[in-house]
Amino acid sequence: MTSDRLHDSPAGNKPRRMHLGAFLLESGHHVASWRHPDVPRAAGLDLALYQHLAREAESAGLDAIFLADSVATEDGPGAERFSRSTRFEPITLLSALAASTERIGLVSTVTTSYHEPYSVARQLASLDQLSGGRVGWNVVTSDNASEAGNFGRETHRAHGDRYARAAEFLRVVQGLWDSWEDDALLDDRPGGRFYDPAKRHELRHRGAHFSVRGPLNVARSPQGQPVIVQAGASEAGRQLAAASAELVFTAQSSKAAAQAFYADLKSRTQAAGRSPDAIRILPGVYVVVAPTRQEAQDRQAALQSLVHRDAALGLLSRMIGNIDLRGYDWDQPLPELPQTDSGQRSRQQLLTQLGADNGLTLGQLATAVTGGRGHLSLVGSVQEVADVLHDWFESRAADGFNLMAPVLPTGFEAITRLLVPELRRRGLVRERYEGRTLREHLGLARPAHRPPAAHVAAFQEPSA
Numbered sequence: 001m002t003s004d005r006l007h008d009s010p011a012g013n014k015p016r017r018m019h020l021g022a023f024l025l026e027s028g029h030h031v032a033s034w035r036h037p038d039v040p041r042a043a044g045l046d047l048a049l050y051q052h053l054a055r056e057a058e059s060a061g062l063d064a065i066f067l068a069d070s071v072a073t074e075d076g077p078g079a080e081r082f083s084r085s086t087r088f089e090p091i092t093l094l095s096a097l098a099a100s101t102e103r104i105g106l107v108s109t110v111t112t113s114y115h116e117p118y119s120v121a122r123q124l125a126s127l128d129q130l131s132g133g134r135v136g137w138n139v140v141t142s143d144n145a146s147e148a149g150n151f152g153r154e155t156h157r158a159h160g161d162r163y164a165r166a167a168e169f170l171r172v173v174q175g176l177w178d179s180w181e182d183d184a185l186l187d188d189r190p191g192g193r194f195y196d197p198a199k200r201h202e203l204r205h206r207g208a209h210f211s212v213r214g215p216l217n218v219a220r221s222p223q224g225q226p227v228i229v230q231a232g233a234s235e236a237g238r239q240l241a242a243a244s245a246e247l248v249f250t251a252q253s254s255k256a257a258a259q260a261f262y263a264d265l266k267s268r269t270q271a272a273g274r275s276p277d278a279i280r281i282l283p284g285v286y287v288v289v290a291p292t293r294q295e296a297q298d299r300q301a302a303l304q305s306l307v308h309r310d311a312a313l314g315l316l317s318r319m320i321g322n323i324d325l326r327g328y329d330w331d332q333p334l335p336e337l338p339q340t341d342s343g344q345r346s347r348q349q350l351l352t353q354l355g356a357d358n359g360l361t362l363g364q365l366a367t368a369v370t371g372g373r374g375h376l377s378l379v380g381s382v383q384e385v386a387d388v389l390h391d392w393f394e395s396r397a398a399d400g401f402n403l404m405a406p407v408l409p410t411g412f413e414a415i416t417r418l419l420v421p422e423l424r425r426r427g428l429v430r431e432r433y434e435g436r437t438l439r440e441h442l443g444l445a446r447p448a449h450r451p452p453a454a455h456v457a458a459f460q461e462p463s464a
Contacts, residue, residue: 015427017428017429017430017443018389018393018399018400018401018423018428018429019063019280019282019399019400019401019441019442020062020063020400020401020402020403020420020423020429021062021063021064021065021066021105021107021249021282021400021401021402021403022053022057022062022064022065022066022402022403022405022412022415023066023068023249023284023402023403023404024050024053024065024066024067024405024408024412025068025404025408026043026044026087026408027039027040027043027044027407027408028405028406028407028408028411028412029286029371029372029373029404029405029406030303030370030371030406030407031307031311031312031315031370031371032303032304032306032307032308032311032370033303033406033407033408033411035306036302036303036306036407038407038409038410038411039407039408042086043408044086044087044088045086045087045088047088047093047096049408049409050088050093050096050097051096051097051100052409053065053408053409053412054097054100054101054104055100055101056409056412056413056416057104057412057416058101058102058103058104059416060416060417060420061420061424061429061430061431061432061433062104062403062416062420063104063105063400063438063441063442064104064105064106064107064134064136064438064441065097065104065105065106065107066107066109066136066138066229066249066402067090067093067094067107067108067109068090068109068138069087069089069090069108069109069110069111069140070111070142070144070147071111071114071142071144071147071150071151072144072146072147072149072150073146074144074146074318075146076314076317076318076322076324077310077313077314077317077324077325077326078308078310078311078313078314078315078317090108090109090110091108091110091123091124091127094106094108094127094131094135095127095130098127098130098131098134099130102436103134103433103436103441104134105134105135105136105227105438105441105442106127106131106134106135106136106438107135107136107137107138107227107229107247107438108124108127108135108136108137108138109138109140110123110124110137110138110139110140111140111141111142111147112139112140112141112162112165112166112169112170113141113142113147113156113157113162113165113166114142114147114148114150114151116210117169117172117173117176117210117212118172118176118212118214118216120137120169120173121172121173121176121177121216121218122176122216122217122218124137124173124226125176125177125216125218125219125221125226126218128221128222128223128226129218129219129221129222132222132436132437133221133222133223133436133437133438133439134223134436134437134438135221135223135226135227135438136226136227136228136229136247136438137173137226137227137228137229138229138230138231138249139166139169139170139228139229139230139240139244139245140231140232141157141159141162141163141165141166141232142156142157142162143322143344143347144322145322159234159236159340159345160236163232163236163237163240164208164209165209166240167240167243167244168207168208168209168210169209169210170228170240170244171205171207171455172203172205172207172210172212174225174228174244174455175203175205175214175452175455176203176212176214176215176216177216177220177221177225177226178201178220178225178449178450178451178452178455179200179201179202179203179214179215179216179220180195180199180200180201180215180216180219180220181196181199181200181201181220181449182220182449183196183199184196184199184200184219184220185219200215201214201215201451201452202214202215202452203215203452203455204452205452214452220449222437223437223438223439223440223446224439224446224447224448224449225447226438227246227247227438227439227442227444228244228245228246228247229245229246229247229248229249230244230245230247230248230249231248231249231250232344232346233250233251233261233346233347233350234344234345234346237346238264238265238268239268241265241268241269241279242265242268242269242271242272242274242279243272243274245279246278246279246280246442246444247279247280247282247442248265248279248280248281248282249282249283249284249402250281250282250283250284251283251284251346251347251350251373251374251375252283252350252375252376252397253350253354253372253374253375253376253377254376255391255392255395255397258283258376258392258397258398259395259396259397261281262281262396262397262398263396265279265281266279266281278444278445280399280400280442280443280444281398281399282398282399282400282401282402283375283376283392283397283398283401283402284372284375284376284401284402284404285372285375285376285377285378285389285401285402285403285404286371286372286373286375286376286377286378286404286406287378287385287403287404287405287406287411287415287419288300288371288378288379288380288406288411288414289378289379289380289381289382289385289414289415289418289419290381290382290414290418291381291382291418292381293379293380293381293384295381296379296380296381297379297380299379299406299411300371300379300406303370303371303406303407304367304370307367307370309330309363309366311370312363312366312367312369312370313325313326313330313362313363313366315366315369315370315373316351316362316365316366316369319344319347319348319351319369319373319374320337320340320347320348320351320352321337321339321340321344321345321347321348322340323337323338323340325362325366328362329362330361330362330363330366331361331362331363332361332362333355333356333359333360333361333362334352334355334356334360334361334362334365337352347374350374351365351369351374354368354369354374371406372404375404376388376392382418382419382422383422385419386419386422386423386426389401389423389428390423390426390428393428403415
C-alpha cells in the first residue's frame with residue numbers, strides 16, 4: 001500500500017503549497033510513446049502497470065491521478081498512427097486502483113453529452129464511498145465528434161448546446177449527491193428504523209434537458225461531494241468553471257498567458273459569489289526530466305525520432321478542432337481555419353496562436369505538439385524544470401500542475417523520484433499527506449448539505 005515516505009501530520013495553518021496531479025495517458029503523452037522500448041505492449045489495458053503508477057504517485061505524495069476518456073475511437077486522418085483508443089473505462093479502472101492505494105485522489109473524466117445524470121451520480125458516489133472520499137469528476141462536454149454515432153445521433157452536439165446541457169447535468173448530479181443528509185442513516189436496530197425520512201430528499205428536477213426525481217440510492221460522500229474538476233477554457237467553459245468547478249486543468253504554453261487565465265478565472269469565481277480560493281488552477285505540463293539537460297534532450301530526441309509524419313499531422317488535425325489538414329502545405333504557415341463547433345475551441349485558439357507567435361510552418365507546429373499537445377513543455381535537468389515550475393507558482397500563473405510524463409512508466413518515475421523531491425526540498429510541496437480525502441489534499445472545504453431548492457436557486461446556466 002502506501003510507502004513509508006509519507007505519514008500523517010497534524011493540521012494547522014500552513015503556507016501556500018503547490019498541488020500536483022498525475023495525468024496518466026495509456027503509454028504516455030508523447031504521440032510515439034507506444035513505440036518506445038520502455039513501454040509495455042497494450043499499456044492502456046495493463047492493470048498491473050496502472051497499479052504501479054498509482055502507488056508511485058502516492059509514494060511521491062501527489063494529490064491525485066487523472067484519467068482522460070472518450071466514448072469512441074479516433075476516426076480522423078492518421079488515427080491508426082497516433083490514437084491509442086483501446087483503454088479501460090475510467091470509473092472501472094479507478095475502482096480497481098482504489099483498492100490498491102490508500103491516499104491518492106482519483107479523478108475520472110465523464111462526458112455530460114452522452115450519459116445520464118442519475119447513472120453518473122451513482123457511479124461516482126459509489127467510487128467515492130469505496131475509496132473513502134478520494135474522488136473527483138472531470139466534467140467534459142466531448143470534443144470527439146465520433147461519439148455522436150454511438151449514442152443514436154447523426155451529428156455531434158453544437159458547442160453552445162453541449163455547455164447548456166453540461167450546466168444542467170452538473171446541477172442535477174450535485175442535487176442527487178445531496179439526496180441524503182450526513183446523519184440520515186440511523187441504523188437504529190432496537191427502534192427498527194434504517195434512516196430518518198426527514199433527512200432523505202427527492203430532487204424532482206425538471207429542466208430543458210433532464211427530468212430526474214431522485215433520491216440517489218447511495219449515501220452522502222465521506223467528503224461531502226466528489227470534487228468538481230473542469231478543463232474548458234472557452235468563454236462558456238470559463239463561465240461554467242467559475243460557477244461550479246473546484247479544480248481546473250488548463251493548457252497554457254506561456255507564463256503570461258497562464259497568468260492572464262489565472263487572474264481571469266479567479267475574478268470570475270469571485271463574481272459568481274464564490275471565494276477565489278474555492279478553486280485550484282493546475283496547468284498541464286509535459287515533463288522530460290533527467291539529472292542533466294543533455295540526458296533529457298537525448299530522451300526527447302529519441303522519442304521524436306519515432307514520430308511518423310502522418311501521426312504528427314493527424315494529432316494536430318484532431319486537436320485543432322477535428323479539421324483535416326492533409327490538403328495543406330507542410331512547409332507553409334497554418335492557414336486561417338474556421339472556428340470549430342465539434343472540437344475544443346480553446347485548444348484551437350491556443351495552437352493557432354502558438355504557430356503564429358513563433359512563425360511556425362504547419363509541419364513545425366505538428367512536430368512541436370507531439371509531446372505537450374499545446375501544454376507547457378519542459379525538457380531539462382531537475383534544477384531547470386523545477387525553476388520554471390517554481391517561477392510559475394510564485395508568479396500566480398498556477399496553483400500547481402498536472403504532470404504529463406512522456407512515456408510510462410520510466411518517464412513518470414523520473415518525475416516522482418527526481419523532480420518531486422526537488423520541489424519538496426524547496427518547500428513548495430507538502431512533506432506528507434495531512435488528510436485522507438481529495439478535498440483535504442487540495443485544501444478545499446467540505447460542502448455543507450443543501451436541500452433540492454438550494455441547488456435550483458444556486459444554478460445559473462452559462463451562455464455559449
